[in-house]
Amino acid sequence: MPDLTASCAGIVSPNPFWLASAPPTNSGDQVMRAFDAGWGGAVWKTLGVPIQNVSSRFGAVRWRGQAGVGFNNIELITDRSLAVNFKEIAEVKRRYPHHAVIVSLMVETRDEWRDIIARSIDAGADGLELNFGCPHGMCERGMGSAVGQEPKVNEQITSWAVEFSTVPVLVKLTPNVGDIVPHGLAAQQGGAHGVSLINTIKSLIGVDIDSFTPQPVVGGQSTNGGYCGAAVRPIALHMVAALARDPAFRLPVSGIGGITSWRDAVEYLLLGSTSVQVCTEVMLKGYRIVEDMIEGLESWMTDKGFDRLSQVVGKAVPQFREWGELDLNYETVAKIDASTCIGCQLCLVACHDGAHQCIHANPDGSRVPVVDEPECVGCNLCEIVCPVPGCISMVEVDNGFPRASWNDHVQVEAALRPKKGAH
Amino acid sequence: MPTPHQPDPLPSDRSETSFADFKPAYAPGQAAVEANRCLFCHDAPCIAACPTAIDIPQFIRKIATGNLRGAAHTILDANILGMSCARVCPVEVLCVGDCVYNHMGVPPIEIGKLQRYATDAAYEQRWRLFEAGPDTGKTVGLVGAGPASLAAAHELRRRGHACTVYEKRALGGGLNTYGVAPYKMRGDRSLEEVDWILGIGGITVSSGVAVPDDLSWAELGSRHDALFLGFGLGADRLLELPGADRPGVEGAVDWIERMKIGSVDLDATRHAVVLGGGNTAIDAVRELCGLGVSSVTMVYRRTEERMSGYAHEWRAAQTQGGRALWQRLPVAYEGEGTAGRVRGVRCVHVNADAQPVPGSEHIVPADLVLVAIGQGRLHDLVAGLDGVVLNGGRIVVDQHGATGRPGVYSGGDCANGGKEVVNAAAEGKAAAHAIHTFLQEQS
DSSP states (O other), X not given: OOBOOEEETTEEESSSEEEOSSGGGSSHHHHHHHHHHTOOEEEEEEESSOOOOOSOOEEEEEETTEXXXXXXEOOOSOOSOHHHHHHHHHHHHHHOTTSEEEEEEOOOSHHHHHHHHHHHHHHTOSEEEEEOOOOSSGGGGTOTHHHHTOHHHHHHHHHHHHHHOSSOEEXXXXXXXXXXXXXXXXXXXXTOSEEXXXXXXXXOOEEETTTTEEESOBTTBOOOEEEESGGGHHHHHHHHHHHHTOTTOOOOEXXXXXXXXXXXXXXXXXXXXXXXXXXXXXXXXXXXGHHHHHHHHHHHHHHHTXXXXXXXXXXXXXXXXXXXXXXXXXXXXXXXXXXXXXXXXXHHHHHHHHSOSOEEOOTTXXXXXXXXXXXXXXXXXXXHHOSSTTTEEEEEEOOSOOOOBHHHHHHHOOOOOOOSSOO | OOOOOOOOOSOTTOGGGGOOOSSOOOOHHHHHHHHHXXXXXXXXXXXXXXXXXXXHHHHHHHHHHTOHHHHHHHHHHHOXXXXXHHHHSOGGGTTXXXXXXXXXXXXXXXXXXXXXXXXXXXXXXXXXXXXXXXXXXXXXXXXXXXXXXXXXXXXXXXXXXXXXXXXXXXXXXXXXXXXXXXXXXXXXXXXXXXXXXXXXSOEEEEETOOTTTTSOHHHHXXXXXXXXXXXXXXXXXXXXXXXXXXXXXEEHHHHHHHHHHSOOOOTTOSEEEEEOSSHXXXXXXXXXXXXXXXXXXXXXXXXXXXXXXXXXXXXXXXXXXXXXXXXXXXXXXXXXXXXXXXXXXXXXXXXXXXXXXXXOOEEEEOSXXXXXXXXXXXXXXXTTOTTOOEETXXXXXXXXXXXXXXXXXXXXXXXXXXXXXXXXXXXXXXXXXXXXXXXXXXX
């Protein structure tokens, strides 16, 4: 059985699955139930000067009969007194000494940071997470993403926290920036021990078309929220990967964003995360989803021959390149398995209307379409729309041309294969 | 360690092989679509409806994420007979019947088919999911090799107790091998399950040994630290009517067994009659229809509403061409001469108070009559076991399967009077836990 023990920026947990700072980590009772269910760590709901929340706090993307593929919230940081929070953190650490409790923090002045960090560490925090990401409410007060969007401010506050802390400091980054790298580097420059990303994406989840009010509705009005859930994973993966491959960036990463299963978690690990954080799927389904996450990760590692996480972390990073480095002479074509095709012809219409017009009706009258392979550009669209697993596969073609990227072509005039589908 | 493949001891030309699966296996794409429909309910009603309390939403989520091995582990950890139960459970009145989707008018999750998908994978991939516990030096004797004993033995092995199963017949699996309707599961699949369960090691099967005739209770007691009685029910009860010994009149359980492990010749059978209104009767109707008998009639003394067979099973039987005559009481088997083959069942109508209606006698044509009015109890078997008490032919046990004799436990049909495989599995497992506690207290 592989060892799932995780170490992220020196914060050790029995497995890499942490609950993100959010409603599921609002109280000691919740965090202890989560640890009982199998979670390896928890980032406590952000502490700061307790706030007052609104009624109606969440909204969801409803898509083809399911709510929550995308999710947003306008809830702020903790609304419970700091004394109660610290008492509960201490109790959790007393009962669960081997699980990781990371305390998320968001205050303003240097003195406030000094005070709240000292109290967090006194309560037993294994690490701190600086919330420089919240894109709603708190940013209007000069905190959250207002800090994360300004590298100089980020670096400054990070350096205070590192100065005051005796435990590892993670900086939680906001995705509401053009390029994540300078912000990761600012945290590094400030002395952070690691970064966690992404926080939520500034969003407006929907509009009530009967009352003409954006959602979630608060007394006939609304405001922007923070977007999360399965739908944000590709955005988060890109940001994690962009930092992981940047030669100047050297900090450990705790990956966050749309993780719903062990498969999603494996993607984050492969892109360099040493722990992962989950919120939305727990809000939708409960703490017990972690049983499958742990088991699925163990099974996958066993199948691949890995016996510890360090062998997994970052394994996909070298393959993440700039477009100009990709092999323009690599060629694939679609193959349709007639024995499993159900004749829906979604591939045909997708190819005709959405791609390069190389899948056609079968001239023999069968409902199984045919691929015009000399015209097929290998775009994958047909394989994506096909409802039958494994029916359409993208098969590599040996066209005789040696590897040549755009950069090679521009720099050394490497020969490119003839274009396909450019009729 | 995968178990070495045993040669199939069943003849390949047995009658049951002509049946296809009534509920065919899922292909991966079908399983994925169905698994993703599950709501992952909290404190799910489907779990409460399962006698073995399988964490159904959890195993279905694992199928959805591709963690098939984990799904199989969740099922089989709760019920080591999860593979056969996936096929033979009356899910319509258990887990599937309690799926919350029923309250929405949405088709409930096909839990049985998903369970089959995951457990079949475990068998095909030969996953060894459970290990025997460290040897305790204790030994348990189990009488009967049916589902209850197999579930008990496996659970006991996980706790390190040595087990010996005594079976009077040649093959293990009990009614899973000898009695389950073949469109649900064939005998060879049951034998594969027996092998798979025995794969944990440390379970000796002593077949061809009838207790207490071949091996006395005293001898058994001296060999083992605890005993589990899982010997099921006895032979078919027959109606003592005039003509009962005519050729063509036989017990349904007996006939089903011949059809499953041997062959039945129905070439000359035009009209088959099944007497009874329980699930064995309905199974026999469906099997006769499936084997091509053109006229199959169930004769039952009460109304359709009062039959003990499941409504969904009866609907399926009707779809296959079975019909029923309600409120009829058989009074004699008719045929040529005094000992010629049966040609019909003389019946009378009965009223709502089960009283014969005068002048209502008539003959239902039949050249085969299967009697499915229940199985006999095995009173005599436990005669030499002081403290083991019978009530209505059932061995009296507490909720943990303990009989009135210390160290002797029971479960399955001989204790519950005849229920489902899943009940036997649950009772065997519960008894194993109680036996474990008993053995620990002894040491």
